[in-house]
Amino acid sequence: MNTKEKIMQSARTRFAREGYEGLSLAAVAEDVGIRKPSLYAHIDGKEQLFKQVVTDMANRYEEVWQTTCDDTVGQPPLERIESIVNTLTSFFSDHETWMLTKRMLLVPPPEFREYIEEVIGTVETKLKRFEKEQFRLAMERGDLPVQSLDELYAAYYCFLDGALLSLFTFEEDRNMRQQAAFRIFKKGVGWDE
Helix, strand or coil, X not given: CCHHHHXXXXXXXXXXXXXXXXXXXXXXXXXXXXXXXXXXXXXXXXXXHHHHHHHHHHHHHHHHHHHHHHHCCCCCHHHHHHHHHHHHHHHHXXXXXXXXXXXXXXXXXXXXXXXXXXXXXXXXHHHHHHHHHHHHHHHHHCCCCCCCHHHHHHHHHHHHHHHHXXXXXXXXXXXXXXXXXXXXXHHHHCCCC
């Protein structure tokens, strides 16, 4: 791992744990094993480093769900949705990824709110388009009863938000809770298993 990669790894971990306000560039330099002035050979400053971490997070998020989309081409729409749910809960179950996401989305530094919304929002828009299309196709095929696509997606999104938030609990039965919530969501929208 080169110095730039070490800096990014330290920044991700520290932003996840300490937030933007709590991050110290001196601590990042110490993690990497260099002096603070040497950081500036690799980064422009704390603001630029934070933006890189946000962009990297968005890229990893997009890559993981896009890979699932690519791997499930040809499968029925609802199987593709189920694969996305499994992929996202797995991706966000990594503690550092979840903490970083929580800090970025729930308590973003005010000066970066627009930047985060733009970068993460772009990825979310693409994912939403894919998911809604799968639900539309499922209704077209008769795999789901015809219903309001917007309402169906809103219910799905609430389920998914809850499933991802449950990753942050200390309960050992979170997997069972996620599976139960998904099962009940499916029943509610007429998704036969």
